[in-house]
Amino acid sequence: MSQLKLEPIKFPGVDLKRPMIIAGPCSAETEEQTLSTARLLAAMGVKVFRAGIWKPRTRPGAFEGVGSIGLPWLKKVKEETGMFIGVEVATAHHVYEAIKHGVDMMWVGARTSANPFAVQEVADALKGVNIPVFVKNPVNPDLELWIGALERINGAGITQLAAIHRGFSTYDKTEFRNHPQWQIPIELHRRIPELPIITDPSHIGGKRELIADISQEAMDLNFDGLIIESHYNPEKAWSDASQQLTPEDLKKVLDALVLRRPSIGDTPRNALDELRKKIDQLDNSLLDVLKERMKISEAIGKYKHENNITILQSRRYDEIMKDRTDRAVSRGLDADFAIKIFESIHEESISCQSAIMNKELKSKEGK
16 A cells, blocks of 8 residues: 655645646647637636646657747746646656746656656656646556656655546557546555546547546546646647647536535435445355356366367357357447456456366376
């Protein structure tokens, strides 16, 4: 269990009631674009303005941000609108430049958090600084790496710390730019319940039409806030145009959010407890069924060993996956959900059979 030393995120004079909202363009492109977007966001009540100054890009030649010349634009945003300003940092130089220009908060990006050396460089540069620092999850779904990045920043004395969930890269084709894999931030919250978690629906979705649903799911999971990309003219944005909202559309998304109670009173709890008991009973039944299934896998492993048959039978596997997926769909279950379950069961069955065959082999070798 991680032992982070944390204190609440503070922006003086701002009531950070849930959800905390951070908004602004993917990139600060020009002074006019930055200020125009900021004015519109300030008018609708946004208190924390984000804009990319240095942009890590996958391929050289893409727009990589305007660099330090954009920081005075953010300073003007702060002076004119009263909003707090935040930028992504990936090097010690970024940290020093941001501090010099009065940046109020920083975040460590997904590519940086995947590299412990880069995170440590940022952490060392932050020593002696007392501002909120947020850490995005690494591009790959590695919870330990994410926690390690948070620990490095915390170890530099940053106690106003939060995590940003921006989804995870995957080779599989999905509707998301970065698959949310909600179970990972949920596990982070279980391990470090006092750590605020901010969801980034822009980078999870990659398309503006997905932002509302992702934002609502984050609220349903009781996460603490949203960091959303907003541009006064998204169609002409220099980076990530398809995932940015106009301030007007952002307001519609935020106004439509349903904020549910994080806890429940005694009266409805009785009904909820009864439903949870049923879940517990069904889970126990599932475990009993899986236990029996693995006993059969052991018997199959012994038979295959005695008859010199390979463990993997591809045709049988394909038949099972199609049959079980069809049966799941006919029962109203999601096909992808069924596939994941039976892939896991098959993997465990293979492991079980392999252990049986290797045990028999070692037994013979020992004689």
